[in-house]
Amino acid sequence: MSAGSRPALRFDNRPLVLVLLSRGWRVLVLILVLCGLAWALLASRHLPQTAPPGVMSAPALRAIAIFAAAVTLWITSAVPLVVSGIGVFVALSLAQLMPGLGAGDSTRLVATWFADPIVFFLLGAFLIAASLSAAHVIDHVALRILDGLGTSPRRLRQLLYWTAFLAAFVMSEHAVTAMLFPLAVRIRDALKLRPGTSRYLQGLFIGLAWGATIGGIVTYLGGSRNPLAMGFLQHKDIPIPGFFELLKYSLPVAVPLAVVAALLLEWAFPVDIDSIAAAREALAERRRELGRFAPRQVLVTLIMAGAVLAWMLAGYENIAVVALGAAALLLGTRLVSWKELQQEVPWDLLVLYAAALALAKSLTVTGSPALIAKHLLPFLPHHPAGTIAIIAMVAMLLTEAMSHGAVVSMLVPLLLGVAPSLGLDPVIVALAVALPTGLAFMLPMGSPPLAIAFASGEFPLSLMTRWGALLNTLAVPVVVLAYLLVWSHLR
Amino acid sequence: MAPGSASAGLAAVRLDLINQGLRVDDALVAAGFTLALATTDTRTPGTSEGIDLLLPGGLWTSVSIATTIARASPWLLGFAPGGQESLQLSHRNRPSIPITLPDTVRFRHQSTPTGHSCGDIGAVHGRWVVIAPFVAREPAGFDRPRRFLGLPPARPLTKSQWSIDEVVGCAQAAWRSAGVRLVHLESSHLLRDDGGYADLAPYLSALKRSLPTLVSVSVAPPQDPLQVLDLYHAGADAVSYHLLAWDEAAASQVTPLRSRFVSHRRILDALVAAARVFPRGAVSTDLLLGLEPLPAVEHACATLCELGIVPNLTVFRPLPGAEDQAPTSETAALEPILALMERRMRLMQAQGLASSRVRGFPRVLSGMDRYQPSPVDRWYATARRFLRVRP
Numbered sequence: 001m002s003a004g005s006r007p008a009l010r011f012d013n014r015p016l017v018l019v020l021l022s023r024g025w026r027v028l029v030l031i032l033v034l035c036g037l038a039w040a041l042l043a044s045r046h047l048p049q050t051a052p053p054g055v056m057s058a059p060a061l062r063a064i065a066i067f068a069a070a071v072t073l074w075i076t077s078a079v080p081l082v083v084s085g086i087g088v089f090v091a092l093s094l095a096q097l098m099p100g101l102g103a104g105d106s107t108r109l110v111a112t113w114f115a116d117p118i119v120f121f122l123l124g125a126f127l128i129a130a131s132l133s134a135a136h137v138i139d140h141v142a143l144r145i146l147d148g149l150g151t152s153p154r155r156l157r158q159l160l161y162w163t164a165f166l167a168a169f170v171m172s173e174h175a176v177t178a179m180l181f182p183l184a185v186r187i188r189d190a191l192k193l194r195p196g197t198s199r200y201l202q203g204l205f206i207g208l209a210w211g212a213t214i215g216g217i218v219t220y221l222g223g224s225r226n227p228l229a230m231g232f233l234q235h236k237d238i239p240i241p242g243f244f245e246l247l248k249y250s251l252p253v254a255v256p257l258a259v260v261a262a263l264l265l266e267w268a269f270p271v272d273i274d275s276i277a278a279a280r281e282a283l284a285e286r287r288r289e290l291g292r293f294a295p296r297q298v299l300v301t302l303i304m305a306g307a308v309l310a311w312m313l314a315g316y317e318n319i320a321v322v323a324l325g326a327a328a329l330l331l332g333t334r335l336v337s338w339k340e341l342q343q344e345v346p347w348d349l350l351v352l353y354a355a356a357l358a359l360a361k362s363l364t365v366t367g368s369p370a371l372i373a374k375h376l377l378p379f380l381p382h383h384p385a386g387t388i389a390i391i392a393m394v395a396m397l398l399t400e401a402m403s404h405g406a407v408v409s410m411l412v413p414l415l416l417g418v419a420p421s422l423g424l425d426p427v428i429v430a431l432a433v434a435l436p437t438g439l440a441f442m443l444p445m446g447s448p449p450l451a452i453a454f455a456s457g458e459f460p461l462s463l464m465t466r467w468g469a470l471l472n473t474l475a476v477p478v479v480v481l482a483y484l485l486v487w488s489h490l491r
Numbered sequence: 492m493a494p495g496s497a498s499a500g501l502a503a504v505r506l507d508l509i510n511q512g513l514r515v516d517d518a519l520v521a522a523g524f525t526l527a528l529a530t531t532d533t534r535t536p537g538t539s540e541g542i543d544l545l546l547p548g549g550l551w552t553s554v555s556i557a558t559t560i561a562r563a564s565p566w567l568l569g570f571a572p573g574g575q576e577s578l579q580l581s582h583r584n585r586p587s588i589p590i591t592l593p594d595t596v597r598f599r600h601q602s603t604p605t606g607h608s609c610g611d612i613g614a615v616h617g618r619w620v621v622i623a624p625f626v627a628r629e630p631a632g633f634d635r636p637r638r639f640l641g642l643p644p645a646r647p648l649t650k651s652q653w654s655i656d657e658v659v660g661c662a663q664a665a666w667r668s669a670g671v672r673l674v675h676l677e678s679s680h681l682l683r684d685d686g687g688y689a690d691l692a693p694y695l696s697a698l699k700r701s702l703p704t705l706v707s708v709s710v711a712p713p714q715d716p717l718q719v720l721d722l723y724h725a726g727a728d729a730v731s732y733h734l735l736a737w738d739e740a741a742a743s744q745v746t747p748l749r750s751r752f753v754s755h756r757r758i759l760d761a762l763v764a765a766a767r768v769f770p771r772g773a774v775s776t777d778l779l780l781g782l783e784p785l786p787a788v789e790h791a792c793a794t795l796c797e798l799g800i801v802p803n804l805t806v807f808r809p810l811p812g813a814e815d816q817a818p819t820s821e822t823a824a825l826e827p828i829l830a831l832m833e834r835r836m837r838l839m840q841a842q843g844l845a846s847s848r849v850r851g852f853p854r855v856l857s858g859m860d861r862y863q864p865s866p867v868d869r870w871y872a873t874a875r876r877f878l879r880v881r882p
Contacts, residue, residue: 016875016878
């Protein structure tokens with residue numbers, strides 16, 4: 001339709017109202033959110049500044065309104081995450097949540113809520129993960145495994161899958177996928193199969209995404225969901241599982257699910273090639289390109305191992321110190337440069353997490369959880385396993401369309417308020433949200449690993465959705481069984 | 492336009508003036524009256540075919556003074572009795588009509604930053620400034636007789652292409668000094684598949700950046716009708732592709748060379764595609780009265796209105812020196828034409844085309860339309876483009 005290389009234009013001939021809604025819904029959402037905030041501000045004038053538990057006070061209404069506004073913006077992505085995060089800071093500072101505090105004191109208080117240790121831990125974890133990626137440490141390890149042990153098509157694919165699963169214990173799942181994806185592409189290119197025709201290759205890319213996704217729920221390093229959920233607990237002064245204690249909760253979900261996914265992979269995507277000799281040659285070539293495991297990689301690995309050891313010994317309270325210390329060591333010894341790392345750190349997510357934690361704190365100090373619990377409780381089943389199943393399902397469904405952090409930020413504060421009434425331990429409730437939130441298998445927008453795998457062009461979206469939906473369905477009983485057989489005995 | 496009403500009478504006078512042209516009284520010329528004639532700065536023969544008049548009510552009309560027919564016209568432009576302060580149109584069999592002349596002298600005497608006279612670059616017509624940024628890029632002699640009365644006089648080009656800055660400067664001068672609020676661009680390139688749109692696009696965007704204006708465009712139709720979307724996206728608010736006659740053979744009498752390069756089908760396809768893209772009432776085509784029987788024109792009007800295209804009716808008159816190439820040089824009977832125009836208006840009203848928010852210059856020129864968009868209309872035009880067109 002257009003001249004030259006300019007992208008083709010499209011004329012939208014739907015009724016103008018529909019066009020307006022589809023193009024201007026972000027503005028509409030923003031207007032509605034601002035109207036809601038204005039209404040809450042006006043309505044709070046008629047409420048007392050302090051009230052007994054379970055009764056609405058002016059600060060509680062304002063805190064709930066800001067929380068609802070932020071969640072709406074996160075769900076709809078009407079504005080960039082970083083904008084809504086900054087908006088939370090502004091709104092909380094102006095909302096006068098603590099009666100008797102002046103404007104300056106209020107801002108200082110909100111700033112302390114934002115400066116949560118979890119945020120600094122996440123910053124450190126992002127920097128460490130970026131260092132591992134920049135130094136090609138995981139690349140080296142993965143190549144050694146694949147090149148050495150991947151002697152048959154099935155073994156090679158399973159090795160890639162399990163490598164992704166294990167690597168996501170120490171690196172963020174999307175970094176793992178991004179790093180292993182080029183290897184999968186090399187394997188594909190070496191096999192010289194027509195794109196989209198080989199079930200084996202489809203399974204190779206989908207398996208890579210599944211492995212990284214499932215592995216990403218195991219530790220505090222695989223994704224930011226677990227630390228964020230723990231941050232909400234910390235605000236309530238609830239003891240939090242340490243780095244290795246967390247494995248007691250996550251592995252009973254991750255390992256069975258990983259086995260189920262591995263079996264599903266073989267069933268859904270059978271091997272339809274005879275030889276991988278060409279692929280092995282391509283991997284060997286990549287190894288030659290990377291060269292030997294140089295001192296730089298050795299030192300980065302040692303620092304990473306030291307950090308893990310320190311996390312084990314120092315306990316959860318000090319994980320931020322350890323993470324930032326390790327990051328400082330990596331940067332200070334010039335093993336990695338700041339320029340390499342700064343582009344890898346998702347700064348907008350950091351702001352989002354800080355805002356989410358500040359929101360949770362604002363709800364707590366205004367006594368809102370009791371109010372929320374009062375209204376939410378009638379909608380939840382009063383059987384713990386049933387509640388866990390519903391929480392897991394809701395979290396998995398929401399995370400297919402929303403950012404993981406947004407789901408955790410929305411559900412954990414709400415559910416922590418009702419946990420005692422349901423007879424559930426708060427840690428279990430937080431993990432029942434955080435772990436399933438990482439298990440998005442259906443849509444590329446659900447998680448970065450799926451998006452990267454989908455970019456291979458090897459399979460249609462319907463294929464990913466179909467098998468992903470099945471894996472999601474299987475994940476719910478796995479979480480419930482983990483609760484019944486393990487979690488309930490730990491708490 | 493009920494018979495006997497003031498506007499009906501005015502329409503008849505306007506049509507008759509276009510039809511028969513007008514003589515200028517010697518006393519007026521002898522007095523050195525400026526007349527604000529379109530001929531004032533004319534440097535190229537063949538471009539001094541008319542003058543602009545403001546009829547009662549401010550209706551702007553371009554009238555021939557140089558054709559053979561005009562030299563025998565019953566209409567005479569002269570001083571009103573009682574001095575040289577006011578002018579009137581007198582007729583052998585009708586009462587005199589007071590007229591005024593549009594003041595475009597200030598505009599024409601302004602210069603662009605490059606030193607060119609604004610009068611060389613554009614012509615003011617009511618609320619419009621009409622600019623042709625390029626010399627016609629068709630084979631020599633393509634459009635003789637290239638114009639027909641009803642249009643403002645063509646401005647001579649002193650160079651082959653006006654720069655974007657010059658065109659914008661001219662439009663800004665017209666904005667400041669002549670109360671212009673709309674821009675009409677004319678351009679065509681029959682040998683190119685896009686009809687010359689690509690050349691015009693930078694001018695469109697520059698004008699939109701510089702002035703809060705609507706821009707109407709007359710261009711050659713593109714080979715691919717869907718390319719009208721590019722024109723709309725570039726900032727054209729209204730577009731005209733001129734059929735000139737419903738019957739292709741009749742149209743080729745006045746545009747023989749154009750017919751070789753651009754088929755009637757191509758024009759019609761572009762019009763239909765444009766009617767689907769541009770705002771309602773913003774797509775128009777000229778039909779010349781005199782080239783084919785009036786019933787055929789009426790049929791064309793009905794069909795075009797149904798397609799959402801505004802048919803502009805204009806009495807065909809050849810340019811001075813080209814009368815012998817015209818199919819007819821006789822003056823037309825007014826009554827059937829006025830009746831046809833009345834029926835055309837009803838058709839447009841029935842299709843919701845008569846009172847659209849956005850209108851093109853040729854449509855305004857050929858009718859009794861004093862179109863002047865409000866800020867809401869401009870906002871609508873901009874918002875509609877933003878909402879409807881997606882990369």
